[in-house]
Amino acid sequence: MADASGDANDIEKLYEYGERLNEAKDKSQNVDDYKNIIASATSTSIKARQLAAQLIPRFFKFFPGLSGTAVDAHLDLCEAEELGIRVQAIRGLPLFCKDTPEHISKIVDILAQLLIAEENVERDAVHKALLSLLRQDVKASLTALFKHIESVDEPIADDNRERTLIFIRDKVFPIKSELLKPQEQMERHITDLIKKSLQDVTGAEFKMFMDFLKGLSIFGDKAPTERVQELIEIIEGQADLDAQFDVSDGDHIDRLISCLYMALPFFLRGASSSKFLNYLNKNIIPVFDQLPEERKVDLLKNLAESSPYSTPQDSRQILPSVVQLLKKYMPLRKTGEEMNFTYVECLLFTFHHLAHKAPNATNSLCGYKIVTGQPSDRLGEDFSEFYKDFTERKPKSRMPQQVCVRAITFWQLHSHFIQNHLHLLEIRELTYPGKKRSKLWRHQLMQLGHLKVFLTEGEVVHGAADKVEGGVDVVVEGDFGKEC
Known part of the structure; x- marks a missing residue:
């Protein structure tokens, strides 16, 4: 009973401190009330500490001389054993910056460290708090957030880096059009932040960043060549072409091949x-x-x-x-x-x-x-x-006509290649027989138009491509029982 009575007394006093501060015209004169609220962060009463987690950030701006003490006390609440206290304290963190934006970087840094929270409700509170600060000052918030994805050595820091990357991927990137304003200025800022973060990333992380960058308007379809070249230089850096x-x-x-594919x-x-x-x-x-x-x-x-x-x-x-x-x-x-x-x-x-x-x-x-x-x-x-x-370098095999035709179609995958290199198979004649040949063959060659085939002896044969049932019909004739 004594404990319950003491808890009730602590809570009642907190309400009194809060009411006096609310009613005071010059709140800065009520320093003792705010100090008592800060001191309540160490109360044995769970409800008193939850109430302190609400009151400390609410009156924070009126007592700049106590800012350090207030933030430290609040951080203790963020690390409390009780989930309810932690969640309440996390929800209050953005309020430290509402009227004092100079604290945004510090509070974002604190929230980024709290991303490793295991409880879903706690992690959700961290996400909402971070998004609130990103909407308040996107430039300062992003700058503080990206510091957590730079190269780290300690295992706990590495875990925090991974959670920060997940938050950026799942929560920040999808709402880039809402957050990145003014658009060109902020797109440039986040591009610079990403560049600084690429010193030690996995292949999947690099792809994630590149997919994001190429979706920005400054690198869009209408972007000048120098902007596109900037993306190539990022990829070249990841491929380590100077090494x-x-x-x-x-x-x-693996990195080189992946980067070359990404650059295409x-x-x-x-x-x-x-x-x-x-x-x-x-x-x-x-x-x-x-x-x-x-x-x-x-x-x-x-x-x-x-x-x-x-x-x-x-x-x-x-x-x-x-x-x-x-x-x-x-x-x-x-x-x-x-x-x-x-x-x-x-x-x-x-x-x-x-x-x-x-x-x-x-x-x-x-x-x-x-x-x-x-x-x-x-x-x-x-x-x-x-x-x-x-x-004289050509395929050597003995194949029936049908198989040989299929082998030759392998060489037909690119129309430019056909027009210039079909002679390597020593094809002697092209004919246009019409309906009986496969539609696949016609489809592969329908874009060729006018064929110009150099035979192995150097003779040039011109043939106008006949249109047969919507496509060019070309057949290779010869003795396919011999080498072809």
């Missing part, structure tokens, strides 16, 4: 692929055989998809390396070696696009004479051996 390459570093290889849409929008291509040419292609088998195809696919966006200068530099890989994986017929069709498709696609950008480089590399009118065409020199070596 010495170590073929045994699997993490760097930005190459399409005009950003430079030079740094990636030059790094691949200098460090990766020379040791391609030593790469993990499961990553080789991914690398070649990404290289192929990057090739249409290369500059003439980059194309000229990387072409020799691509040709050497082609010769390795598209062996001479007489060797009897098996061909890796996936590797070859990627490399031929890459070769075509690079050669298109630097046509006068092909003569000295593989004997293809493309006249540009420049001295670098080297038309007076004999590269016939290179041409013979290159054109």
Whole structure:
């Protein structure tokens, strides 16, 4: 009974302190009342401490001289054993900043540390408090929040970093249009914060940040090329293209391939692929055989998809390396070696696009004479051996006609490739038979229009593509019981 009576007495006194402060015209004169409220944070009464958690932030602004003492007492309440007291104290934290915004950074820092709370109701209170402060001052709040996702070493800090990332991903990013105002200024600010936070992130975290950044209006579809290039530079930094390459570093290889894939849409929008291509040419292609088998195809696919966006200068530099890989994986017929069709498709696609950008480089590399009118065409020199070596590299197998046609359709995946490299299969004739051929075949070739096929002897055959039932119908004729 004595304890109950004491609790009731503590609560009654708190109400008295609160009423006098409410009624006072100059509240700063009632310093003792506020000190008594602060002291109640250590009361043995649970209800008294819950009431103190409401009153301390309510009158905080009137007593700047007691600000440190008041905040410390309130933080003790945030760490109380009783869940009800903790939740009440957390809900009161944004009130410290309502009329004294200079405290926002400190309170956000405190709330970010409380994100590791295990109880759902407590964590929900932290989320609501943080969102309240973000809406009050988004710039200061974001700055304080992002400090918790920088590189950390201690396990508890690492847990806090993870919870902060989850909060930003699930609560902040979805309402970016509401929070980031004025738009351009705040989008730039959060971009700078994200850049500073990328020193030590996982692949999933980096993708999350990049997905967010490319959704900002400053990097949208109408953004100038220099803005798109800024995103590429972020990706280049994550790929660590300035580092010495170590073929045994699997993490760097995975990161490089993932970043190159992530960069592809930005190459399409005009950003430079030079740094990636030059790094691949200098460090990766020379040791391609030593790469993990499961990553080789991914690398070649990404290289192929990057090739249409290369500059003439980059194309000229990387072409020799691509040709050497082609010769390795598209062996001479007489060797009897098996061909890796996936590797070859990627490399031929890459070769075509690079050669298109630097046509006068092909003569000295593989004997293809493309006249540009420049001295670098080297038309007076004999590269016939290179041409013979290159054109004799083709699939070797004995297949029935139906299977062979399917194999040839493999080479038809890109219309540009068909028009320029179909000769590698030594196709002698193209005909247009009409209805009996498969719709799939017609569909694959319907966009070709006018076919220009270079036969192995160098003869050029022109054929106007007939329209047959909505598509071009092309059939390869020949003795498919022989090598094809």
